[in-house]
């Protein structure tokens with residue numbers, strides 16, 4: 437889990453990171469001997485584990501993070517049956533959230549060396565900047581959100597709305613994928629906390645927290661290089677044989693409510709309904725890696741997707757072929773690159789998504805084929821890849837079905853033009869550049885406490 441990065445940052449003419457990672461190991465290790473062994477094993481990878489017990493994980497990670505903040509930040513209401521229960525358990529879950537964040541802070545403080553900068557990641561750690569600054573006001577602290585930050589009208593429904601905003605504002609630099617998310621955050625601070633928003637960020641009694649957009653990217657070279665690897669070429673050959681004579685459409689998602697997988701499959705059904713000539717000429721590969729499998733809402737989603745896929749395959753399948761291949765698992769890196777490379781049309785229909793890196797990975801693997809990207813207007817990526825993609829409202833399955841037809845019949849020139857735009861973006865706005873820009877801006881912030889010492 438990517439919870440926190442803890443950097444020693446050296447500026448030696450060439451920028452390079454010497455990073456240490458601090459994060460929850462994702463497993464319960466109750467005994468001290470086990471904890472010591474895991475700590476030693478992870479040290480080689482420069483990772484430092486935080487140990488959370490089962491009850492904290494239940495209340496903090498499954499509860500407050502994934503049952504409260506995750507749906508709220510993606511504009512998805514709580515499920516009807518969970519509403520009252522969540523309202524009742526809010527206090528204990530928020531207490532666990534703060535406790536867990538303090539446990540992260542204790543580990544950071546133990547390993548912190550003067551000159552380090554600390555980069556906190558995501559909605560799991562909104563309370564961390566405050567914990568760190570209370571312990572050491574000279575520490576440079578950044579916080580980055582990987583999800584959308586919702587409109588202030590949504591954020592103000594959170595019982596802990598003010599406390600969370602104030603904790604994040606303790607950071608020196610606060611980053612989001614898009615300007616919209618940054619703007620929503622600043623509006624929440626001005627409306628809920630009555631602070632002053634400035635073009636640089638948010639000001640509270642003379643102290644400025646800088647707020648800005650830092651759109652993430654991928655390591656595009658890694659994908660482009662992988663396409664030359666023999667294993668990937670073998671996979672490509674197999675897939676081409678397997679789907680010869682049919683256009684390949686692709687969805688790659690974590691099986692999560694926000695990814696709009698049922699909506700995507702229903703749109704594909706509508707396309708098949710309305711375009712009978714395409715029925716045996718197109719196949720949809722939906723690769724959905726299960727996540728948060730112990731959360732009932734995710735179990736329901738899995739059953740719902742299986743039911744829809746079964747119905748459509750029963751309806752449009754033949755003795756020799758089915759229109760949808762649905763896999764409930766992840767693919768290894770080489771297989772994933774091969775699938776991206778043979779795809780004619782990628783379908784990203786997130787109902788909301790901070791950025792969506794699948795769309796970037798698809799574009800990186802498409803320099804020979806120049807396939808079409810159909811992309812939700814509610815994914816952060818719509819702001820960077822919108823000019824090359826076909827943008828859709830994923831809630832409107834008629835519109836998505838029409839865009840599938842448009843993509844499948846698009847001229848080579850048009851595909852080339854759109855692909856060129858996106859490929860240039862993906863290969864120039866990389867993950868490395870994203871990290872360097874954030875850390876360099878964080879380094880450049882001047883901490884109020886240091887200013888006072890200089891005066």
Ligand code: ADQ
Pocket residue numbers: 582583652688689690723724725765766767768772789790791792793794795797
């Ligand atoms: P995610 O919600 O996980 O990330 P995304 O950005 O699409 O979404 O990244 C998913 C990653 O998992 C990709 O690298 C993809 O290749 C991989 N993946 C997904 N399904 C897979 C499968 N079936 N098999 C193999 N690999 C699979 C969160 C936010 C996003 C934001 C990122 C980064 O929700 O909005 O873009 O963080 O900030």
